Each structure stands twice: as C-alpha cells, then as structure tokens.
Amino acid sequence: MTIKSVAHKLIDKVISSGRMDLIADFASPFPAIVTATMLGVPVEDHRQLGAWVIDLAEVLGNFQHHPDRMSQIVQSLRDFKKYVSARIEEERRKPTNGLIYALMTSQVDGHYLTDEEIIVNTIITLIGGHETTTNLIASGFLTLLRNPESFEQLRGHPEIVASAVEELLRFESPVQHTARIAPADSQLGGKTISKGSRVVVGLAAANRDPNRFRDPDRLDLLRSDNRHLAFGWGTHFCFGAPVARMEGQIAFSALLRRLSRPALLEPKVRWRDNAGLRGLSALNISFDPGLPYPESGDSIDGT
Ligand code: HEM
Numbered sequence: 001m002t003i004k005s006v007a008h009k010l011i012d013k014v015i016s017s018g019r020m021d022l023i024a025d026f027a028s029p030f031p032a033i034v035t036a037t038m039l040g041v042p043v044e045d046h047r048q049l050g051a052w053v054i055d056l057a058e059v060l061g062n063f064q065h066h067p068d069r070m071s072q073i074v075q076s077l078r079d080f081k082k083y084v085s086a087r088i089e090e091e092r093r094k095p096t097n098g099l100i101y102a103l104m105t106s107q108v109d110g111h112y113l114t115d116e117e118i119i120v121n122t123i124i125t126l127i128g129g130h131e132t133t134t135n136l137i138a139s140g141f142l143t144l145l146r147n148p149e150s151f152e153q154l155r156g157h158p159e160i161v162a163s164a165v166e167e168l169l170r171f172e173s174p175v176q177h178t179a180r181i182a183p184a185d186s187q188l189g190g191k192t193i194s195k196g197s198r199v200v201v202g203l204a205a206a207n208r209d210p211n212r213f214r215d216p217d218r219l220d221l222l223r224s225d226n227r228h229l230a231f232g233w234g235t236h237f238c239f240g241a242p243v244a245r246m247e248g249q250i251a252f253s254a255l256l257r258r259l260s261r262p263a264l265l266e267p268k269v270r271w272r273d274n275a276g277l278r279g280l281s282a283l284n285i286s287f288d289p290g291l292p293y294p295e296s297g298d299s300i301d302g303t
Pocket of ligand 1: 129232
C-alpha cells in the first residue's frame with residue numbers, strides 16, 4: 001500500500017455518486033489510515049482511533065471548555081491508553097516494523113522508554129497526525145473553491161503543488177495557536193513578559209502578519225519566501241511536518257485530478273467549535289468524474 005493508493009482508493013469509493021462529504025469520505029480517513037499504518041496498528045482500527053482523536057483534540061485545542069463533554073473525553077483517554085497498552089503487548093509477541101515497535105526498541109542515553117512514555121508518544125503522534133492533516137486538506141480545499149483562479153492554476157500546473165500546500169498552510173492554518181510558560185523575564189513588542197507567565201502564541205495571526213508577508217490576506221500559491229509558522233518553531237517544531245506535507249501534496253493532486261467541477265452543496269459551511277485546531281465539521285460537495293487514476297489496483301483494508 002502506498003499513500004497515493006490510499007488517497008485514490010478513497011476517491012474510487014465515491015466517484016460514481018457525484019457527491020461526497022470531503023471530511024468523512026476523504027480528509028478524515030486518509031491521514032487516519034496513513035498514521036495507523038505508520039504506527040503498525042491494524043488499519044481497520046482507524047475509525048475508532050479517529051473518534052478518540054477528535055475527543056482529545058477538543059481539550060488540546062480549546063480554551064472554551066465543554067464541561068458536559070469532560071466525562072466522555074476522560075473515558076476516551078482511558079480507552080485510548082488501554083488500546084495502546086494492548087498494542088505494546090502485541091508488539092512484544094509479534095513485532096511489526098511500525099513506529100510503536102521503534103519506540104519500544106530505541107534507547108535514549110542507554111535507557112529504553114517506559115511503557116508510559118511509549119503510550120503518550122503514540123497518542124500525541126496519532127492526535128498530531130490526524131486532526132491537523134484532515135483540516136489542512138478540507139480547509140485547503142474550501143479555500144481553493146473560494147478562489148477559483150488559484151484552483152484552476154493548481155489544476156493546470158500540478159507541479160506547483162508543494163508551493164500550493166505551503167501557502168494553504170499559511171493562509172488557513174490548521175493549528176491556530178500554541179502556548180508556553182516564559183522561562184525568563186523578556187521583552188516582546190514593547191511589553192514585558194515575566195518569568196513563569198503563561199503565553200499564548202497566535203501562529204495563525206503571525207502567518208497573516210503584514211510586516212512579514214506581503215499582501216497577507218491574498219492567496220498566492222506561488223508565494224516566495226513563505227516561511228510560515230503553521231508547524232511551529234524551535235524545539236517543538238512539528239515532528240510530522242514531512243509526512244503532513246507529503247500527505248497534503250498527494251491529497252490535493254489526487255482530488256484535483258479526479259474531481260471535475262467540484263462545487264459546494266451548501267452555501268454556508270460549519271466550522272468546528274475548537275479555537276485551537278481550526279477545522280470544518282463537514283464539507284459537502286458535488287462534482288463530475290475527472291481523470292482516472294491509472295494505477296488504482298492496490299488494495300487497502302479497513303476503509
Ligand atoms: C498539516 C498538518 C500538521 C500541522 C499543521 C501540525 C502542526 C504542529 C504544530 C504547530 C506543532 C508545534 C506545537 C508547539 O510548538 O506547541 C506540532 C507539533 C507536533 N506534531 Fe504536528 N502538525 C501536523 C501534522 C503532524 C503529523 C502528520 C504528525 C505525526 C505523524 C504530527 C506530530 C506532531 C508531534 C508529535 C508534535 C510534538 C512535537 C514536540 O513537542 O516536540 N504532526 N505540530
């Protein structure tokens with residue numbers, strides 16, 4: 001199975017119907033299948049993993065709390081931990097070449113990671129690898145639909161897809177903010193930030209900073225000097241950025257090739273109630289079949 005074949009198989013399933021929910025039918029399962037495969041867990045578990053990820057993303061990305069959802073979210077975390085624990089046992093019995101096994105067998109300064117460390121790293125990779133990439137693809141596709149000239153530009157020149165993905169990451173950032181605790185007193189923008197202060201960094205705002213990006217509210221798929229902050233910066237820079245970029249490029253190339261004349265089925269789109277991880281709850285579109293995928297013979301399970 002290749003990442004490309006995952007994308008095309010998902011499109012194969014809806015191509016004859018002429019309509020799809022781009023999130024449920026493509027943007028959500030696509031990274032879920034890729035991440036499950038990368039970790040070495042059964043691909044058919046991707047729907048359950050996706051449901052846990054959505055629950056946990058609600059806490060991670062949100063300042064506005066949902067006390068009524070808390071018990072469900074805590075239960076999801078418990079179930080998720082139990083699942084990864086069982087996978088570790090399974091890897092001990094029958095190792096795969098996935099990332100969980102790599103975490104189990106790697107050493108840091110001569111020490112192996114504890115099961116707890118393997119569990120939290122697996123969970124953060126699943127959360128990081130799923131929700132954000134779903135939102136890059138779906139919000140990016142909506143952005144292209146709202147900017148038909150850019151849509152046609154990318155369709156006519158698929159070779160610019162890498163630059164297009166960078167601009168879509170800047171323009172409609174899947175991770176809107178992150179947070180830090182100031183390690184020392186410091187000055188920023190004429191303000192003093194005291195040691196120990198909790199600081200929220202608006203990555204999406206920085207990505208539209210007119211002092212950094214010329215004409216920042218304009219989508220320019222060929223923008224040069226596009227060093228955006230969509231994957232963060234410094235020590236905690238996104239560990240999965242190369243995979244996310246590859247998935248984004250494959251997804252947009254596949255969607256623009258296979259779907260002709262895509263259009264929104266509902267004029268008003270619904271955004272999820274999550275201030276940090278910005279994404280749509282659904283994206284219903286119609287389309288005509290476009291060009292075929294000549295190598296769609298591979299099979300993938302669990303979709
Ligand atoms: C479009 C997709 C993605 C976006 C926009 C994104 C964004 C980010 C951002 C902004 C951070 C830094 C958070 C901070 O500094 O506080 C981060 C960290 C992280 N990301 Fe991603 N990410 C994406 C995809 C992925 C993928 C595919 C994976 C894994 C397969 C992943 C795994 C992680 C992990 C493990 C971290 C924590 C790194 C650390 O703390 O050292 N991400 N991501």
